[in-house]
Amino acid sequence: MGSGDAFCSGGRFQTCIALAPEASAPPHVLIDCGATSLVALRQQQIDPNEIDTVLITHLHGDHFAGLPFLVLDGQFRRRTHDLTVVGPPGTGARLAEAMETMFPGSSTIQRRFTVRVRKHTDRRASELGPLHITPFEVRHASGAPAYAIRVETTTGSVAYSGDTEWTEALLQAADGADLFLCEGYSPAPTRWHLDLDTLHHHRDRFTCEQMLLTHLSPTALASDLTGWHIAHDGLHADL
Numbered sequence: 001m002g003s004g005d006a007f008c009s010g011g012r013f014q015t016c017i018a019l020a021p022e023a024s025a026p027p028h029v030l031i032d033c034g035a036t037s038l039v040a041l042r043q044q045q046i047d048p049n050e051i052d053t054v055l056i057t058h059l060h061g062d063h064f065a066g067l068p069f070l071v072l073d074g075q076f077r078r079r080t081h082d083l084t085v086v087g088p089p090g091t092g093a094r095l096a097e098a099m100e101t102m103f104p105g106s107s108t109i110q111r112r113f114t115v116r117v118r119k120h121t122d123r124r125a126s127e128l129g130p131l132h133i134t135p136f137e138v139r140h141a142s143g144a145p146a147y148a149i150r151v152e153t154t155t156g157s158v159a160y161s162g163d164t165e166w167t168e169a170l171l172q173a174a175d176g177a178d179l180f181l182c183e184g185y186s187p188a189p190t191r192w193h194l195d196l197d198t199l200h201h202h203r204d205r206f207t208c209e210q211m212l213l214t215h216l217s218p219t220a221l222a223s224d225l226t227g228w229h230i231a232h233d234g235l236h237a238d239l
């Protein structure tokens with residue numbers, strides 16, 4: 001849904017990945033929900049009310065600030081089924097603060113559905129419906145731990161780096177995955193983010209089937225991307 005950085009460089013929406021665990025059904029799971037995610041979902045004709053699970057990598061606005069809009073949209077459009085958010089420790093408080101900042105009173109109002117918030121525990125796998133979810137703590141300052149997230153179903157597996165400096169945890173998160181979505185923020189090393197030089201250095205160590213770069217800054221978008229696969233908004237992948 002969204003392959004951009006925090007500033008929508010290149011006209012790309014902020015991070016949002018929609019998963020359809022059952023090929024016959026529309027997507028109902030998101031990995032990250034940046035502030036622009038509602039418009040991104042609607043452009044792809046996905047009803048936000050159909051989303052029942054949101055997995056959050058870390059608590060920066062370009063990865064979680066779409067949640068208040070997702071919740072309020074459900075409230076105004078008479079959503080009735082519950083929403084589960086799985087994120088870093090502190091996600092519930094940060095979501096309530098974000099809602100109160102943008103729409104005072106919105107975090108405590110009575111709704112027809114419940115927003116359940118669960119927290120990641122580093123490398124502890126959990127089951128959620130058809131999803132087998134494993135978070136791997138990475139290196140990115142956001143006021144709470146940040147995670148790469150690996151999601152497996154009976155038919156496929158996908159991993160996403162989130163935002164992070166280089167860490168060996170990425171190799172484990174992506175190990176054998178059908179698709180690894182990886183931050184490719186800058187051409188050269190930048191604090192708290194992944195760069196193409198470092199990724200190139202480690203590239204042969206990844207055992208994923210395919211790596212797709214996302215979350216590119218303006219300098220990365222303008223650099224020589226020959227040999228890399230680059231995500232774009234609206235990209236569809238069958239796993």
Ligand SMILES: [Zn+2]
Pocket residue numbers: 005006015060062063163215
């Ligand atoms: Zn980001």
Ligand SMILES: [Zn+2]
Pocket residue numbers: 058060140142163
């Ligand atoms: Zn970030």
